[in-house]
Amino acid sequence: MSFRDRTHAGRELALRLVERAGSGHLIDVLVLALPPGGVPVAAEVAGALHAPLDVLVAGEISTPVRPETAIGALVADDPPLYDRRSLAMMHLSEDRLGDVVVGERNELHRREYLYRGRRPLPSVNGRTVVLVDDGLTTGLTATAALRFLRRHGPTRLVLAIPVGNARTLSSLRDECDALVCLQQPPSLHAVGEWYEDFAPVSDTQVADTLHAFHATA
Structure with missing residues (x-):
């Protein structure tokens, strides 16, 4: 089906x-x-x-090298959730993804405001x-x-x-x-x-x- x-x-x-x-x-x-x-x-x-x-x-958190592949996820202001196997395969650490996370979180909050305005969850x-x-x-x-x-x-x-x-x-x-x-x-x-x-x-x-x-x- x-x-x-x-x-x-x-x-x-x-x-x-x-x-x-x-x-x-x-x-x-x-x-x-x-x-x-x-x-x-x-x-x-x-x-x-x-x-x-x-x-x-x-x-979703991805990297410039493989933007089509998600290696982590964000919700609200919670800490990122990472696919540890993908991090290891790409020789990445959470610290190296700090700027990426900041950018994704800003985008997340922009979309929250766009969809919901000031109305809370x-x-x-x-x-x-x-x-x-x-x-x-x-x-x-x-x-x-x-x-x-x-x-x-x-x-x-x-x-x-x-x-x-x-x-x-x-x-x-x-x-x-x-x-x-x-x-x-x-x-x-x-x-x-x-x-x-x-x-x-x-x-x-x-x-x-x-x-x-x-x-x-």
């Missing part, structure tokens, strides 16, 4: 999550998307669950939080996001994605209370391989989607 686009993937994912909600596993739900790609998926999930939607902005304490993305390969960003959320006291933490690398998913199960993934191929090099239309999601699309949800809340 592949997906026509992120909206189609979100609808399929929502069906699975509605089943869980019907069995009483999802109570007082907050849906958080990892933008930009997770937002169209999460919008369908939030709509189906009649839940509020917001974003948890995360940044909704409280997750005591709630069921469903974290949604359009797919995952390395799982670095999802891991950083889940650890950030866990420290803020959700009653239940759910990771929901249309497609994810099977090996990566196995390592993420200890980071959340439940993991919902529709497709788990043993080898996944690029999430876009599973979508017929994987066009970039613009900042404007993200902001407009969030505005629509909050305007009707």
Whole structure:
């Protein structure tokens, strides 16, 4: 099974999550998307669950030598989470990436303001939080996001994605209370391989989607 686009993937994912909600596993739900790609998926999930939607902005750390390869992830003002194996392979240390981290964190905060303005991230304490993305390969960003959320006291933490690398998913199960993934191929090099239309999601699309949800809340 592949997906026509992120909206189609979100609808399929929502069906699975509605089943869980019907069995009483999802109570007082907050849906958080990892933008930009997770937002169209999460919008369908939030709509189906009649839940509020917001974003948890995360940044990827890469190097000028291999900008297409993420070696770390950032969420809010938390310390960076690194792929230690990649650091060793590239003969890098955290100290040498200091300037890169500062730049990525500034970009992260710029996007937070663009998407949310001065509105803070909704409280997750005591709630069921469903974290949604359009797919995952390395799982670095999802891991950083889940650890950030866990420290803020959700009653239940759910990771929901249309497609994810099977090996990566196995390592993420200890980071959340439940993991919902529709497709788990043993080898996944690029999430876009599973979508017929994987066009970039613009900042404007993200902001407009969030505005629509909050305007009707």
